[in-house]
Amino acid sequence: MDFFLLMWEGFVQYRSQIGEAIGETFVMVGIALLAAVLLGLPAGTALYLTGKGQLYDHPLRYGLLNGAVNVIRSFPFLLLVVFMIPLTRLIVGTAIGTLAASIPLAVVAIAIYARFVEQSLLEVPRGVLESARSMGASKLQIITKFLYVEARSGLVLGLTSSTISFISYSTVMGVVGGGGVGDFAIRYGYQRFETELMAVVILLMIVLVQGIQFIGNALSRWLDKR
Amino acid sequence: MEHVSKTYSLQNGPFEAVRDVSLRIPQGTIHGIIGPSGAGKSTLLRMMNALELPDQGKVTVLGRELTALPETTRREVLRSIGMIFQQFHLLNNRTVSGNVSVPLELVGTPKRERAERVRECLRFVGLEDKAGQYPASLSGGQKQRVAIARALASRPDILLCDEPTSSLDPKTTAEILEVLLHIHRTLGVTIVIVTHEMDVVRSICQGVSVMEEGRITDAFTLQRNDTEAGTAGLAGYRVSYRDQLLGGTEV
Numbered sequence: 001m002d003f004f005l006l007m008w009e010g011f012v013q014y015r016s017q018i019g020e021a022i023g024e025t026f027v028m029v030g031i032a033l034l035a036a037v038l039l040g041l042p043a044g045t046a047l048y049l050t051g052k053g054q055l056y057d058h059p060l061r062y063g064l065l066n067g068a069v070n071v072i073r074s075f076p077f078l079l080l081v082v083f084m085i086p087l088t089r090l091i092v093g094t095a096i097g098t099l100a101a102s103i104p105l106a107v108v109a110i111a112i113y114a115r116f117v118e119q120s121l122l123e124v125p126r127g128v129l130e131s132a133r134s135m136g137a138s139k140l141q142i143i144t145k146f147l148y149v150e151a152r153s154g155l156v157l158g159l160t161s162s163t164i165s166f167i168s169y170s171t172v173m174g175v176v177g178g179g180g181v182g183d184f185a186i187r188y189g190y191q192r193f194e195t196e197l198m199a200v201v202i203l204l205m206i207v208l209v210q211g212i213q214f215i216g217n218a219l220s221r222w223l224d225k226r
Numbered sequence: 227m228e229h230v231s232k233t234y235s236l237q238n239g240p241f242e243a244v245r246d247v248s249l250r251i252p253q254g255t256i257h258g259i260i261g262p263s264g265a266g267k268s269t270l271l272r273m274m275n276a277l278e279l280p281d282q283g284k285v286t287v288l289g290r291e292l293t294a295l296p297e298t299t300r301r302e303v304l305r306s307i308g309m310i311f312q313q314f315h316l317l318n319n320r321t322v323s324g325n326v327s328v329p330l331e332l333v334g335t336p337k338r339e340r341a342e343r344v345r346e347c348l349r350f351v352g353l354e355d356k357a358g359q360y361p362a363s364l365s366g367g368q369k370q371r372v373a374i375a376r377a378l379a380s381r382p383d384i385l386l387c388d389e390p391t392s393s394l395d396p397k398t399t400a401e402i403l404e405v406l407l408h409i410h411r412t413l414g415v416t417i418v419i420v421t422h423e424m425d426v427v428r429s430i431c432q433g434v435s436v437m438e439e440g441r442i443t444d445a446f447t448l449q450r451n452d453t454e455a456g457t458a459g460l461a462g463y464r465v466s467y468r469d470q471l472l473g474g475t476e477v
Contacts, residue, residue, distance in 0.1 A: 127315035131373075134275055135329045135380070136304035145328065149319050225360040226318040 006196040007203070014197060017184060022204070024098045024179035025170050028105050032166040035106035036113035036159065043069075043110055044117020045143060051118075055129070055139055065114075072111035077169050080104050081176055088176075101170075101178025109166055116158025120151040153224035160216025164209050181205065230283030232269055243269040244280070245440035251433065253288075253383075256410055256417040258431030260424070260467055266440040267420040268388055274418065275307045275386055276300055288383055305333065308377030308415075312389035314369040316361045322372050323348065323357040329380040347375040351405055367398035374405055378413075385409065387419040391426055399423075403430050428471060436467045444468055 011018065043065065049055050050062040075083065081104045085095040088103040124147055132146040148155070171182020181201050189198025232244040243266040251257045259267045272278040273285050276292050285292045290303050316325050323344045330340045348354045351371040361369055370390060377385055387406070391399035407430050409415050419426060427434055428448070436444040446468060 125313075125315070127311060127313050128317065130277060131309070131311065131315035133277055134304065134307070134309040134386075135332055136301035137332050138301065141332055145331065146317065149317055152319060223319070225320075226362055 003196060003199070007200050010194060010196045011200045014184075014188065017188070018181070018200070018204075021179060021181045021184035021201075024173075024183075025167065025181045027098050028102045028170045028173060028178060028180055029163065029166045031099075031102040032105045032109035032170075033159075033163060036109040036162055036166075040110040040113030040162075041117055041155075044114035045121065045147075047114055047118040048121040048147075049143075051122075055142065069111045069114055072108060073115070077104075077108065078172050078175065080108065081172070085176070096177040098173075098178050098180070101173040101176050101180075105166060105169055105173070108169060109162065112165055113158060113162045116162060117155060120154030120158055121147055123154060124150045150226075153220040153226075156220040156223060157216060160213060160220070163212055163216075167205070167208065167212075227270075227273065227285050228283050230270075230273060230280040230285060232266075232273065232278060232280050242440050244273070246283070247437075247440070247442055248283075249435060249442060249445075251416065251418060253416050254414055255432045256406070256419065256430050257433040257435070258427035259418065259420045259435045259437055260422065260427050261437035261443075263422060265437040267422075267437050270437065271386055271388055271418060271420045274384075275304055275309055277309075305329070305380050306382050307384045307386060308380065308382035309386040309388065310370065310373045310377050310390050312392045314361075314366075314373045316369055316372055316376070318361050321358055321360055322353060322364070325361065325372055326375045326379050329376060333380070343379055344375075347378045348372075350378065350409075351375045365398070366394050367401055370394065370398075370402050371405060374402075374409070378409065382415060384416045384418065387417065387421075389421055390419065391423065392421065396425075399426070400429075406430060424467070424471065434467070434471060446472065448472070 046056075047062065047065050047069070050058040050065065052059070052062075072080070081101070084104045084107065088100050089095045091103055092100050094100050128146055128150055129142060132142045137145065170178070170180050171185075173180050174183030174186055181204060185198045185201035188194050189196075189201060227247060227249045230244055230247050231242070234241045234243055245266075247266075247270060249270070259270060261267050269278055273280050274287060274292075276285075280293060284294065287303065288306060292300060292303060295303065317328065320328070323341075326344045326347050327340050330343060335343070345354065345357070348357055351374050353368060353371050353375065356364065356368065356372075361372065364372065374385075385406070390406070391402050394402060403426060406417055406419075410417055410430075417430075419431065421427060431448060433447050434445065435442045444467060448471060
């Protein structure tokens, strides 16, 4: 009981720092999400389309794309952040801060979501594509009016899982001064031995992840009429 | 179709699905292509709307040589060819009317016109009351009727049917054949049906091609004075298709 009281007191005392940290996390995850949707969705679609037996079957392009996604995903994330510093500096002008931290996170986000997109699209029955072709649909129409329509609940679930991964990845951004709740928990909770603050952050994360998963599931169920 | 051939390369070597087939289907008829599974019937049908392109030979549909057209022009020709499938292939995430509306959306038909055409087509197949439902709540026969309505939406001249009744029970099969016959009579649509069911051919086809091992082995027309649906059931394959379909051996 005492510990919960300590947690509460810590939360009240540091609420402005915690609030700020949550804000930083949201910025990083938000940018990552944007990158996932704007670039990961097309990348995943391209992965699917260039795959064997698909509309744009192209072993070389598939191999390159597939390889790139694998390489990005195989980096231990912390190393990717450090490794990408020169590129980050090129893009945002600095390698330090929340915005700079968002760049490597966005890169991983694209790769992670691209893979989810590919998997969801692969689950669309081939017959749907055949009926689309028989109607004289153009390739773009096949993608937007058939593939995405039938895969939409999977695309949402994939984005949900991806978001949760982004939140987890964002917690190591302290190394480049990215801030966020993870950084707060390490600096206050671990390095200053205020364990209750770490517990507060963990609790917040649990609530956040549960909430996101709940919303994702509900949305996906609502979209799924199959 | 003139001298068309199609070979697939499978893991255990090349497979000649269609071997030098020539076939002419007169406009305004119902033509059946019958034969055992693996005979190449579906491949032949799928070459009629360029779902498959032949390795050799040419396919001419409605006076346009499909095999020689560039892809964009070919897509335009495809809009006058409807197709239905054994497994219906509806969009499960769109309502019944949403499905029927798809071909119209592809060509940018204005919304109001689309709604009207969708209603017309659904009325034609007798499913107006299901317009707002999703395919998951329909029976197989109803799904196939939605697929037929969808195929009719773009006012096709030809309707290709790939085993349209093979996943349906006999009663539903009869209903679907009824709808196809109705389409033929009222809209004058040319219908090509691929099937392995003798009854389907017996009940509605005028011309028949028998296909075996990639070749058309027999072709004839059925004289029908009546459209009485065949109820004889599938007879043994030893008797030739011709004998069975032209009478003689009722089993």
